[in-house]
Amino acid sequence: MGKFLFLKGDSGEGKTTLLFECLKPWHKIMGGFYSQRLLNEDGMTMGFRMVPADEEWIPAAAYKKGLSNIFIQRTEHGFQKNLQFFKTDGMEILRSSAQSRLCLLDEIGGVELFAPEFMEEVLCRIDSQIPCIGVLKSHKNLQSMRTRVPTEPDPDKLLRELEEKLEKRSNGRILTFDREKKEHIRAEIKEFLRECTEKEGKEPHDGKGLDL
Template sequence: MGKFLFLKGDSGEGKTTLLFECLKPMHQMIGGFYSQRLVSEEGRTMGFRMVPAQEEWIPAAFYKKGMTNVFIQRTEHGFHKYPEFFVTEGLEILRASAHSRLCLMDEIGGVELFVPEFMEEVLRCIDRPVPCIGVLKSHKNLKAMKTRVPIQPDSDKLLLDLEEKLENRTNGRVFTFDREKKEYIRAEIMEFLSECTEKEGKETHDRKGLDL
């Protein structure tokens, strides 16, 4: 069984920024995904897309028609969600992370909560030998999202169920992000990454020993 570390907290506090700062030296070894906010030239949110972690890390990008991996998009009738994306390309991106040294999930807890196939794969990833690190959407952020994107009323319960499943596992930790505790959390992330790389190095050494 692998290890995991997730951050949760309000939007705009700097969770993803801190995570990317810590992960930057390992970029080429990381699988999984991050959520990219799409904006207009005026700065208006136009939607969100899932980007494979191996690609360049750009948390916000200008929206262009025909962009791939979009799971929420602004239309003339408001925001429209595409949960079917998570059953196809979304699942493929997650499954591909099995061949990486670390799996990034930034973030979990939105539209995908209503896609059982994807959420089952999320938990399988967390229980695989490959360590996982990422961000959980907070209940406050989920509530704010519901004012813009129509989703089922039991989303809070589904998010709570996910949190409980993670907290009941003994192979990881979930930190509530607080700007005042930023450096403490940074140290915890770096220790987690150090443990992951040490484990990888030991397993590589053991495999070489068996080959001798």
């Protein structure tokens, strides 16, 4: 069984920014995904899409018609979720990470909670031999999302159940992100990566070595 480390905290605090900074030397050997915010010319959020972790890391990008892997999209009727995506292309992105050395899950605990097949695959990734690292949506962020995106009843219950499943596993941790503790958390992430490296006895082959 592998290991996992998740960050949890309020939106806009810098969780993903810190995570990407720490993971930059590992980019070429990572599988999994990250959630990309899509913005129009006025800076308005138009939706979110899932991007495979082995592609360029751009947390916020310009919205364009025809983009693939969009799971939340703004329409004339407000934001709409696309759960079918998680059952098809989302599953393929997750399964393709099976041959990677690290798996990025940034983030989990949002609308995908209503796609049980996808969530089962997430847990399979976490229980695999490949270390997983990422962001877990906080309850506050989930409630905020509900004010904009239609959801099935009681998503908070589903998020609590996910947290309980993770907490029962002895092979990982969930760190609560706090800007005042940023450097401490940075050290925790780097230590996690060191442990993963030492276990394999390898380093990322990016030609530059590790800057840990």
